[in-house]
Amino acid sequence: MSFACETLAQDLPSAKGSDPQIMGWMRGTPPDSSKLVLYNDLSFYRFPQSRWAFSHFRELMPTKRVWRGAGPAFPFTYQLASDIGAVSFTPMDGGPSMTWEEMLAATYADAALVLHRGKVVYERYFGASSAHSPHISFSMTKSYYGTVAAMLLEEGLLHEDKLVGEYLPELVDSGFGDATVRQILDMTTAIEYSEDYADPNAHVFDFARAGGIFPKGDYTGPEGFYGYVATLSKEGEHGEAFSYRSVNTEVLGWLIARVTGENAVEVLQDRIWSRLGAEEDAYILIDSLGTGWAAGGLNATLRDHGRFGEMIRRGGQWNGQLVVAGTIVQDIQRGGNPDKFAKAGYVTLPGASYRNQWWVHHNPNGAFSARGVHGQTIYIDPTAEMVIVRLASHPLAANANYDDVSLPAYQAIADFLSNP
Amino acid sequence: MSFACETLAQDLPSAKGSDPQIMGWMRGTPPDSSKLVLYNDLSFYRFPQSRWAFSHFRELMPTKRVWRGAGPAFPFTYQLASDIGAVSFTPMDGGPSMTWEEMLAATYADAALVLHRGKVVYERYFGASSAHSPHISFSMTKSYYGTVAAMLLEEGLLHEDKLVGEYLPELVDSGFGDATVRQILDMTTAIEYSEDYADPNAHVFDFARAGGIFPKGDYTGPEGFYGYVATLSKEGEHGEAFSYRSVNTEVLGWLIARVTGENAVEVLQDRIWSRLGAEEDAYILIDSLGTGWAAGGLNATLRDHGRFGEMIRRGGQWNGQLVVAGTIVQDIQRGGNPDKFAKAGYVTLPGASYRNQWWVHHNPNGAFSARGVHGQTIYIDPTAEMVIVRLASHPLAANANYDDVSLPAYQAIADFLSNP
Incomplete structure (x- = not known):
């Protein structure tokens, strides 16, 4: 297996028991020393302080803005379905049935969004997260960069067979x-x-x-x-x-920068982020040379990730323009080579593949996803016309630790929306 | 004198000769070592690198967002007056006459805005600055905090005679x-x-x-x-x-935090910034404990400073609401004690005073201003119904070094607008 399956120490507090608002991290004028979350001592990356830090990365280190542009936000239509929280499913290991909201708590979700046919049917915020506060994406960032790179392939600026x-x-x-x-x-x-x-x-x-x-x-x-x-x-x-x-x-990211002659963060901003009708600026963690952390540094709000996911689900057509060519989305959906993927031994992702920095599930619904450590997901189900975004601060990094409850939950929501 | 009058070395390049776009700071994939502007070696604070850094502070250190809120931006009406650039004046020392735009170049202006009766009559960007990029305010930040504190005095949360x-x-x-x-x-x-x-x-x-x-x-x-x-x-x-x-x-700032029980940056955000109809989020430099640098850490765009200045000029009434009580603005305009001020010996500010963290010029027009090192200004002239914002990256810190051209230029624009 590529991801070591980490062990959750028995005495780690639950999502509720580690609620960063209740714990009061960085609150106080000034905060008491017991409430500090710091960069220098790495406490920001330690659970449960991480539950605060994942919504406050810019307060810990240098960042570069990913500008939303000057236009209006793309407005979502709301058609909230009050019964989604109670949708139940059986975990992969066959264990006792669980509801959607029990899954969110078990995976230390900070925010969760379900879009069905582009309408918001479910939206919740927990802990230190809120509708307008960017949250770290970790490796979901890769799918944004992969999409940009695919655009440059399409334009002939990059060539897939070149070294x-x-x-x-x-x-x-x-x-x-x-x-x-x-x-x-x-x-x-x-x-x-x-x-x-x-x-x-x-x-x-x-x-x-x-x-x-x-x-x-x-x-x-x-x-x-x-x-x-x-x-x-x-x-x-x-x-x-x-x-x-x-x-x-x-x-x-370096390839993107080299062939465009621009900082890759600006390429992401110009080609995708500023064209989504995002509500908020995103931002990315940068090194001292101004390079964005392509593998994991994007911070954005729940709904703005939803706009990106929905743009992809609609084949790139979004907000009155073609943001990404439909052929790029089709190529991602077709996926990579499952045989090569299988060699990596991901037990929670049987039959899957990886294409253009997206995870392709090859399940009956044709789902594909962006995934980041500690529970970040944009899950796109073309058959159910559904996009799910979950932002989280699970104490364990590898998604393999909680795919057993997350992936069946996404499928259960897809089934629920398809056959209400 | 409080400010030592620094000496501008004869060989320092002009504004044009130090244009950060032409110098290409932090450009390249990655930037060449000769193009780096870094935090660790303090090069960000050295001229001419500072000309880039003053528009990119968040890329150098941790910052806290000052959210613009979810509402629409307050739209400015434009009535650009093409002849403002050529408005001329005589410097304080009686030297040769100079135009407004010669003054902007001589003071290494990064951006300049003139509002007359609330309409934009002049707007220019230079160097690394642009309409949507926040620029460091330095001590103009104080006037924002002073205004917030005056609001808390008005509400009785703070008392001016208490220790x-x-x-x-x-x-x-x-x-x-x-x-x-x-x-x-x-x-x-x-x-x-x-x-x-x-x-x-x-x-x-x-x-x-x-x-x-x-x-x-x-x-x-x-x-x-x-x-x-x-x-x-x-x-x-x-x-x-x-x-x-x-x-x-x-x-x-600490007093504001203590009596509200909130981080002072959030108080500034909730009471002022999010009520201005700002186009962009502002941000503030913070220490490792999450405290905003009240004396100088605010970064905001030219036009958003213009919104703040115009709100103050209108006695606090702005964007469909009373942001600041008119009595607070009146109190600032009346000023502090000029006799106490005179003891500090500011030769370029004869007869002036300081009130609630604003500079009050006690000139015939009743002007008052927010001022920050390296040339930042919000200059409010109630008689001329004018607000000027200048953002700059002058190699010398103290405004005393270039008040001799700046202040007469502001007066000349006021005269021009009053008697076109």
């Missing part, structure tokens, strides 16, 4: 040099890199230190995301197996 | 303990503190290190703005003379 080293001479001697753009997009590169959040020596933490997401500590490697990925080596052969490595997305 | 120590036991033993709220508001406290930006050993730099505005370096004092002000001692008697000390405004 990374042809665009980025800085990476010729790294493990990425002879990988194709397609391998980067679908994460089938073979790079020596550990993304196991449960292992304190995993590469992912040095990566975070290079980018300033974590304090430097005794890290002495190159500064910045780009500098860090250039240090990585190959391990095996590219193209043979899906191998989830966040660093691929940093390379993708 | 700081009665509200903030943490400051009883500091130099501020026996100062009144009024003395804090009008900066007539007597505190041992140097604000001379030309002196690298001035207290103001340790203050910046405590708050994280500057890197810590070898600073080992208390963390955060509040902790720092508690270390300061009295020097003389409170209430005798105007003595510009930014730390008064931090105490004011």
